[in-house]
Structure formats: structure tokens, C-alpha cells
Amino acid sequence: MHSRCDLSCDHCYVYQHADQTWRGRPVRMPLATVRAVAQRIAEHAREHELPVVHVVLHGGEPLLLGAAGLREVLAELRAAITPWTRLDLRMQTNGVLLDEELCRLFVEYDVRVGVSLDGDRAANDRHRVFAHGGSSHDHVRRALALLRRPEHRASYAGILCTIDVRNDPDRVYEALLAESPPRVDLLLPHATWDHPPERPGPEPTPYADWLGRIHRRWVDDGRPMSIRMFEALRPGGGGTEAFGLAPADVLVVEADGSWEQVDSLKTAYHGAAGTGFDVFDHSVDEATRHPGVAVRQDGVAGLCATCRACPVVDRCGGGLYAHRWRTGSGFDNPSVYCADLLRLIDTVDAYPPPTPPASGELSTISPVDELLDDLATGHGSASTLALLAATQLSITRALLAACRDGSGTTPAWELLVHLDQAAPEAIRAVLAHPFVRPGLVHRLHSSAPPGVGAAVDPLPALAIAAALRAGVPAALHVPVRADTITFPALGSLVLPGLGESAEVTVRPGEFQVRGGSVEQTVLLDPVAQPSTGWFPTRDVSVPGGRLLLEDGDPYRDCYGQPVEPRLDGPAARALGRTLAEAWRVVHRDVPAHAAALDGGLRAVVPLAADPARPLRSATARHAFGAVAVTPHSDPETMAVLLVHEWQHAKLGAVLDLYDLVESGQAAQIRVPWRPDPRPPEGVLQGVYAHLAITQVWQSRAATDQGDASANAAHFLAWTRDGADALLASRSLTAAGERFVGQLRHALEETRAGAG
Amino acid sequence: MDNAPTRPSRPGLDDLTHSLDIPLERIAVEHADLVEAIRRRVVEGGPVPSGTVPVALFNSAI
Numbered sequence: 001m002h003s004r005c006d007l008s009c010d011h012c013y014v015y016q017h018a019d020q021t022w023r024g025r026p027v028r029m030p031l032a033t034v035r036a037v038a039q040r041i042a043e044h045a046r047e048h049e050l051p052v053v054h055v056v057l058h059g060g061e062p063l064l065l066g067a068a069g070l071r072e073v074l075a076e077l078r079a080a081i082t083p084w085t086r087l088d089l090r091m092q093t094n095g096v097l098l099d100e101e102l103c104r105l106f107v108e109y110d111v112r113v114g115v116s117l118d119g120d121r122a123a124n125d126r127h128r129v130f131a132h133g134g135s136s137h138d139h140v141r142r143a144l145a146l147l148r149r150p151e152h153r154a155s156y157a158g159i160l161c162t163i164d165v166r167n168d169p170d171r172v173y174e175a176l177l178a179e180s181p182p183r184v185d186l187l188l189p190h191a192t193w194d195h196p197p198e199r200p201g202p203e204p205t206p207y208a209d210w211l212g213r214i215h216r217r218w219v220d221d222g223r224p225m226s227i228r229m230f231e232a233l234r235p236g237g238g239g240t241e242a243f244g245l246a247p248a249d250v251l252v253v254e255a256d257g258s259w260e261q262v263d264s265l266k267t268a269y270h271g272a273a274g275t276g277f278d279v280f281d282h283s284v285d286e287a288t289r290h291p292g293v294a295v296r297q298d299g300v301a302g303l304c305a306t307c308r309a310c311p312v313v314d315r316c317g318g319g320l321y322a323h324r325w326r327t328g329s330g331f332d333n334p335s336v337y338c339a340d341l342l343r344l345i346d347t348v349d350a351y352p353p354p355t356p357p358a359s360g361e362l363s364t365i366s367p368v369d370e371l372l373d374d375l376a377t378g379h380g381s382a383s384t385l386a387l388l389a390a391t392q393l394s395i396t397r398a399l400l401a402a403c404r405d406g407s408g409t410t411p412a413w414e415l416l417v418h419l420d421q422a423a424p425e426a427i428r429a430v431l432a433h434p435f436v437r438p439g440l441v442h443r444l445h446s447s448a449p450p451g452v453g454a455a456v457d458p459l460p461a462l463a464i465a466a467a468l469r470a471g472v473p474a475a476l477h478v479p480v481r482a483d484t485i486t487f488p489a490l491g492s493l494v495l496p497g498l499g500e501s502a503e504v505t506v507r508p509g510e511f512q513v514r515g516g517s518v519e520q521t522v523l524l525d526p527v528a529q530p531s532t533g534w535f536p537t538r539d540v541s542v543p544g545g546r547l548l549l550e551d552g553d554p555y556r557d558c559y560g561q562p563v564e565p566r567l568d569g570p571a572a573r574a575l576g577r578t579l580a581e582a583w584r585v586v587h588r589d590v591p592a593h594a595a596a597l598d599g600g601l602r603a604v605v606p607l608a609a610d611p612a613r614p615l616r617s618a619t620a621r622h623a624f625g626a627v628a629v630t631p632h633s634d635p636e637t638m639a640v641l642l643v644h645e646w647q648h649a650k651l652g653a654v655l656d657l658y659d660l661v662e663s664g665q666a667a668q669i670r671v672p673w674r675p676d677p678r679p680p681e682g683v684l685q686g687v688y689a690h691l692a693i694t695q696v697w698q699s700r701a702a703t704d705q706g707d708a709s710a711n712a713a714h715f716l717a718w719t720r721d722g723a724d725a726l727l728a729s730r731s732l733t734a735a736g737e738r739f740v741g742q743l744r745h746a747l748e749e750t751r752a753g754a755g
Numbered sequence: 756m757d758n759a760p761t762r763p764s765r766p767g768l769d770d771l772t773h774s775l776d777i778p779l780e781r782i783a784v785e786h787a788d789l790v791e792a793i794r795r796r797v798v799e800g801g802p803v804p805s806g807t808v809p810v811a812l813f814n815s816a817i
């Protein structure tokens with residue numbers, strides 16, 4: 001935005017490093033250029049239907065634009081881009097000029113601000129000084145204090161800290177923690193093989209040692225703030241540009257409107273980041289076709305031979321692109337920090353938390369390997385299931401918060417917040433319903449691009465459902481869809497003439513609805529005849545508790561195939577009997593799988609009958625805790641379907657957390673259970689389900705039931721061949737390889753056990 | 756200018772279990788990055804690699 005700066009940091013790559021192109025550029029980006037950038041971004045978002053675009057305003061120092069100048073820029077960006085996609089606006093600043101007026105502006109335009117601070121006063125002032133040599137420390141701390149104020153806190157993104165191993169890591173850590181940042185980015189100083197980083201002492205890996213010290217403090221303190229570097233380096237945690245193999249999807253626009261690659265490349269050589277394209281004549285697509293950008297979409301294949309063969313490449317990803325530069329071989333080298341990175345990954349691995357900081361039932365959190373190893377047995381222990389269910393609930397809560405972000409504070413949100421404090425169990429029970437997340441995802445999806453009919457706001461119905469559970473009096477307007485209001489996990493009210501929105505009042509033991517031409521009181525007495533129009537969600541008692549027969553919630557329609565409308569009484573009772581009996585069959589055949597089922601399956605959705613395919617079942621990634629089946633009367637068959645689908649549900653929850661399949665893999669794998677080659681994730685899901693089914697048939701074979709042995713052999717072969725094909729495909733991440741390797745091992749044991 | 760990584764990392768196990776103990780009201784502010792990461796990974800499917808399985812329909816997708 002502004003190519004000059006009020007500080008004069010000696011580690012700054014803009015002014016102090018090889019690339020000196022800033023000298024030929026305008027001081028500030030003219031408004032016409034801002035407009036052109038905004039149009040290009042909007043055009044790109046529209047053409048590719050991007051759900052979100054991240055824009056980071058930086059410089060030099062963007063605050064040199066002043067409040068009025070920044071307001072123009074922000075207004076321009078929001079006006080051009082927001083109609084087409086969600087615009088995530090951020091700014092990186094040295095904080096010196098930040099004041100209340102600017103903070104208010106950032107809150108108004110929803111800009112999240114990151115501030116650079118290198119640690120305690122001594123550390124910070126080692127580099128971050130004014131041109132006259134004066135300290136910037138007090139200025140920066142004042143800026144952070146402003147951002148911490150409750151009214152500005154939403155705009156506080158975090159701190160960017162460039163490390164210098166001559167600083168005291170403990171003091172740096174304490175100084176950062178004292179600013180209570182939502183997130184800290186620790187940056188290795190810019191360096192290349194031509195200009196290696198300073199290594200002041202005799203130690204070979206001073207950066208790893210320095211960071212290792214901070215890591216230990218951080219873990220000991222219970223990880224009181226998010227430190228991106230450590231999170232990114234965890235197994236399966238890769239995901240910032242500095243580490244890991246996620247494709248580079250960042251382009252930079254200079255003040256004169258030229259497109260450039262990530263600007264840390266400026267550290268490499270003069271003009272290194274240039275593409276020769278600009279926003280006036282070239283689209284985003286044209287700029288990304290520049291070979292320097294394209295090679296960085298290639299994952300492992302785009303790295304040098306050393307990195308490709310490195311055991312931790314999926315976490316390190318060869319380090320920051322710019323750090324690989326060496327005159328002669330270009331970027332085809334490991335990072336100049338390679339030795340430090342290797343050692344740091346070791347350090348991070350070797351220092352897991354002695355006891356996890358969470359409370360209550362979550363105190364048995366397993367690290368990733370423990371979790372994956374446990375699930376690779378085929379089933380997974382009760383504590384693993386509890387952990388998966390907890391992470392799923394946490395995801396749903398975050399989605400709820402994201403919905404609030406979109407629509408601001410509403411009475412429904414306030415009621416949810418109140419009940420979260422006053423009746424947390426009721427909130428938990430409602431949010432754990434499998435079809436809450438599909439509703440929230442639908443809402444978040446449709447709120448971004450215009451034109452798509454906005455989904456109804458799911459929050460009022462959630463809040464009322466929680467109030468009903470808690471028995472807390474409340475009143476809200478709830479949207480009505482096709483004469484129906486559904487309260488998740490409780491039931492649906494169908495009253496013709498309700499209109500588009502109805503006022504729902506919760507009283508002890510009942511609720512009242514008023515909307516359109518209708519007024520109705522619904523009694524919640526479970527033994528009495530339901531009130532007119534009220535269809536309570538039915539449930540059936542199973543060994544794991546109460547299993548819902550979910551045939552009313554509109555968001556149950558997430559399986560890519562038609563769901564059955566509400567079952568009549570006899571059909572529901574028949575399905576309930578079959579499910580309860582099937583559950584007992586699972587306990588009889590494979591008690592370990594039954595325990596996993598007990599730990600998480602909460603609802604079954606009837607799929608629409610189709611005479612051509614009478615036996616179907618499905619799982620949806622967004623609906624953990626539920627499976628869908630065609631109503632079927634044979635419990636032995638139903639038991640197999642339940643076990644099979646529950647495998648998918650568990651693995652889906654894991655895939656929310658970790659990448660087991662390498663991203664960007666177009667590989668298709670031949671599998672024994674289908675004629676056409678399949679994508680790796682599909683094969684992984686297939687192998688995991690078939691492992692469980694092998695175990696079911698092996699158990700049945702032991703009591704000699706007809707063709708059980710033949711079925712067991714058949715599924716065993718499928719599982720084994722599928723697992724071997726996956727391992728041979730090289731499409732798995734390190735975590736994925738470990739998982740499938742363990743699973744393969746479990747299979748051998750299964751076979752041995754079967755004699 | 757410092758080089759700010761722009762891509763939110765994936766939701767971590769620790770962040771997720773921590774945030775369960777945070778009142779709803781404060782999640783959006785104090786865990787804004789987590790919310791962003793989840794939004795990106797769960798709602799938008801993240802930087803979705805080609806060849807992944809659609810969210811539904813595992814049975815015909817395996």
C-alpha cells in the first residue's frame with residue numbers, strides 16, 4: 001500500500017536486501033491502482049467461484065496512508081470484492097502510528113491487524129528502530145494495548161516476531177505472552193545460501209535450540225497462545241507458507257500495480273519476485289501462470305532431491321521458498337535452515353505435554369499417533385471415540401461462532417450465549433445432534449456469494465431447542481420453512497399458515513407458537529398424545545443409550561440420495577426393533593466395534609426405498625454421529641451396515657483433523673471391490689470399512705454360520721489388497737502411511753487370530 | 756516489511772479441545788484463527804486436492 005516506512009529495521013527485506021525495486025516505485029498505491037487490484041480480485045473470485053479471498057495490506061508501512069487514505073482503500077476493496085466472495089481482510093503493520101481512530105476503522109471494516117514485535121525491549125530494539133536509532137518498543141506496546149481493548153479485540157490478529165538467536169528466548173517468550181496475542185508468528189530471519197543466517201556461537205543449530213527453548217516453555221505453560229510455527233510443524237499440522245507442502249497461493253501487488261510472487265523472495269536477488277505482469281493488463285490467472293508461481297503448486301515434486309527424500313518433508317516442506325536460494329542452482333536446494341529445521345522437528349516431537357491442559361473427560365487426550373494407532377486396530381477405544389466426538393462438537397461450536405460473525409449479534413445468539421453459561425449440558429446436547437453442522441455449513445456456504453438463495457438462519461431454532469431442553473423460559477422469532485419449524489433432536493412442528501417466521505415462547509413443560517394465522521401451544525409430555533402438528537423425534541433404546549430415528553430434520557438430507565419422509569408409527573417401530581436387535585448382534589459379534597458404536601452413534605436416518613437397490617447405507621462427513629440406511633428387517637444384515645458406516649464416520653472425523661492423503665494427488669488406484677480406479681481417500685475409506693467387516697465375518701465364522709468363512713476370506717483379501725495398493729501408490733502423508741501400516745498389521749493379527 | 760504467513764493452519768487437536776472450554780461468546784474473538792481454519796477446512800473444503808471424496812456418499816465413493 002505504501003512503499004516507505006517510518007521505521008528502519010536492519011533486517012527488513014524490503015529495504016535492506018538484494019532486491020531494490022522499491023526505489024523505482026511510487027510511494028503510495030494510487031487509488032486508481034487500488035481499484036484495479038480490487039477489480040482483478042473480484043473478477044478472479046467470480047470466475048472461480050472462490051468461497052473466500054484473503055487480502056493482506058502491507059508495505060512498507062500501510063498506516064502511513066493515514067485514516068482517510070485507508071478508509072478509501074478499504075471501502076474500495078469491500079465494495080468491489082464482497083459481492084462475489086467472502087473477503088478476509090488483514091493488515092501487517094509496525095504499529096507505530098496506530099491510534100483509536102484507526103482501530104475503530106479496522107473494526108468497522110472487519111480488518112484483522114498483525115503487529116510486528118520482536119520480543120522484550122532489548123530484543124525488539126536490536127533491529128526495530130527509527131532511522132535516528134530511537135527505540136520503537138513503547139510505540140508498539142501502546143498499539144498492542146489499543147488492540148487488546150474489548151471494543152477493538154476483534155481486529156487483533158496477533159504478533160509477528162522475527163527471531164534473533166542473540167536474544168534471550170525466555171524473555172522474548174514472556175514479552176510476547178504479556179501481550180495476550182491470539183496468535184504469534186515466529187519468523188526465521190531472511191537468509192539464503194548466498195547469505196547464510198548468522199550463527200554467532202559454536203552450536204550447529206542455534207535456531208533450533210532457541211526455538212526449542214520457547215517450545216518447551218510454551219508446552220509447560222499449557223500452550224497459552226497459538227504459535228503457528230509449532231502448530232504447523234506437528235505431524236499432520238503442516239499448513240503455513242513457511243512450512244509444509246500446501247501449494248503457494250499468494251500473489252503480491254506492488255504499489256505500482258505490478259504482480260509479484262511472495263515478497264520474501266526479495267531476499268534472494270534483485271528482481272527475484274517479479275513476474276513482469278501488472279494488474280492493469282493481466283488477470284490473476286495470467287500472473288499465476290508465471291513459471292515461478294506454477295512450480296510452487298507442485299507439492300513434493302517441486303522440491304530438490306534432498307528434500308524429496310527427507311523423512312520429515314511432509315512437515316517441513318523444504319522450508320520457506322526464499323530460504324532455498326543459491327546462485328547457480330536457484331531454488332533447487334534444501335532450506336539454508338535445513339539442519340535447524342530437522343532438529344527443531346525432533347525437538348517438537350520429543351517434548352509432548354506431560355499432561356494435557358484440558359479439563360474433565362478430555363484429560364485423556366492422545367497425541368496424533370496414539371489416536372491413529374488406536375483407530376488402526378479397526379475400532380478405537382472409548383476414550384478415542386470421546387475425543388473424536390469432542391473435536392466434532394468443537395468444530396460445530398466454531399461454525400456457530402462463524403455464523404454469528406456473519407450476521408452479528410442477534411437475540412438468538414444472545415440466548416445461545418446465555419444458555420452456554422446457564423445450561424451448558426443443554427447446549428452440548430443440541431449441538432451434538434448430527435444435523436446441526438450440516439445446517440450451519442449450509443448457512444455459511446450460502447451467505448457468501450449473492451444470488452444464491454440465503455439459507456434460513458438456523459440459530460433461533462437451535463437456541464429454542466436448548467431452552468426447551470434446559471426448561472429455561474425464552475422467546476424468539478424462528479424462521480419457518482414449508483410450514484415447518486424443526487427443533488434439532490426434539491421434533492418438528494408442522495402447521496399450515498405459519499407464515500415465514502413465528503414467535504416461539506418457551507414455558508415449563510410446553511411452548512407456544514404464534515405466526516401467520518396460527519396460534520398453538522405444544523405440550524412436551526413424552527407420554528401424552530402429541531399436540532396437533534407436533535411430531536416429536538422418535539428414539540429407541542439401544543445398548544449405547546437412546547438412538548434417534550431421524551426422519552424429520554431437513555438437514556438430514558445430506559447423503560446425496562433421497563431420504564425417506566417421516567415414517568408412520570408401525571414402520572418406525574419396526575425399524576427401531578431392527579436397529580436395537582442389530583446393535584445387540586454387533587455386541588455379540590465384535591464387542592470392540594460395539595463399544596465404538598456405543599461411544600458415538602446417536603441417530604439413524606431412513607433412506608428412501610428403491611426396489612432396484614434395496615440395501616443401501618451412507619455416511620456424511622458433516623453429520624458425525626449419524627448413519628443412513630434403507631429400512632431393512634434383518635438385524636444380521638443391519639449389523640453389518642452399522643459397523644461399515646460407523647467406520648466411515650470415525651475416519652471422516654479423523655480427516656477433519658489430519659491429512660492422511662497427500663494433497664494435490666490426482667492418483668487413481670485400482671481396487672478389488674470396484675471395476676473403476678478410485679481416488680486415494682476413497683480407497684482409504686474402503687479399506688477401513690472392509691477391515692471391520694472382515695472382523696465381523698471372522699467372528700461369525702467361529703460359530704460356523706453358513707458362508708461366514710467364505711465372506712471373511714473375501715473381505716480379508718479386499719482389505720489387504722486395498723491397503724497394499726494404497727501403500728504402493730505413494731499418495732499417503734506420513735501420518736497416513738503410519739495409519740495404513742498399522743492397519744495392515746491389525747489385519748495380519750486378525751488373520752492369525754482366525755487361525 | 757515482515758513476511759506474514761497468510762494461510763491459516765488446519766484446526767489442531769489442542770485448539771479444538773481447548774476451545775470446548777471457552778464460552779461461545781468468546782470463541783469468535785479469542786479463537787478467531789481457529790474459526791477461520793475450520794471455516795476454511797470444513798465449510799470451504801480447504802485447498803481441496805483433486806480426487807478427494809465428496810463429503811457425502813462414502814458408500815458409493817469408496
Ligand code: SF4
Pocket residue numbers: 306307308310311312313316317318319334335337338339341342
Ligand atoms: S529438513 Fe531439510 S531436507 Fe528435510 S525437507 Fe526440510 S529443508 Fe528439506
Ligand code: SF4
Pocket residue numbers: 005006007008009011012013014015059060061093094116128756757
Ligand atoms: S517496520 Fe517493517 S517495513 Fe518498516 S522497516 Fe521494519 S520490517 Fe521494514
